[in-house]
Amino acid sequence: MNDVMANAREDLAGNISGQFSPTDWDKILARAWEQLQNSDKDAPQAWIEVIRDFHRHKYWGFVPNYQKPKVARKDENLGKRFIWYSFRSFLLTKLAVLYFGARYSADYDPVYGWLFLGTIVFMLTNYGIFLWRYGNSRDEG
Numbered sequence: 818m819n820d821v822m823a824n825a826r827e828d829l830a831g832n833i834s835g836q837f838s839p840t841d842w843d844k845i846l847a848r849a850w851e852q853l854q855n856s857d858k859d860a861p862q863a864w865i866e867v868i869r870d871f872h873r874h875k876y877w878g879f880v881p882n883y884q885k886p887k888v889a890r891k892d893e894n895l896g897k898r899f900i901w902y903s904f905r906s907f908l909l910t911k912l913a914v915l916y917f918g919a920r921y922s923a924d925y926d927p928v929y930g931w932l933f934l935g936t937i938v939f940m941l942t943n944y945g946i947f948l949w950r951y952g953n954s955r956d957e958g
Contacts (some may be wrong), residue, residue: 827851837880841883
């Protein structure tokens, strides 16, 4: 009978939108095991009946609305993070801005114009992400 319940979570809730909590899963699997043992049918047929009963009776009263708890972000050294963003955005993209800008101004090839504009947008987007991610005050406690 253990081989029948090897994929019990997938068999029972594979087509359900949402998740059950870990404690709910313990109770669901215990109830499924109990029904499987109390059945007078062979194991595969009994397992099919357990699955049908689970769905007929609206998941035996369990609600699939579990969401994993959010893990609090540990304190980061924002100075190092800011230095990395600055290095990447100022130094690396500055080379790209200078190169693509110089190439575009030399022969007005639209490809270099778009690459020049894309590099500037990339640089500004990085700072926007940094400010959005670390600029919001999060009073969670």
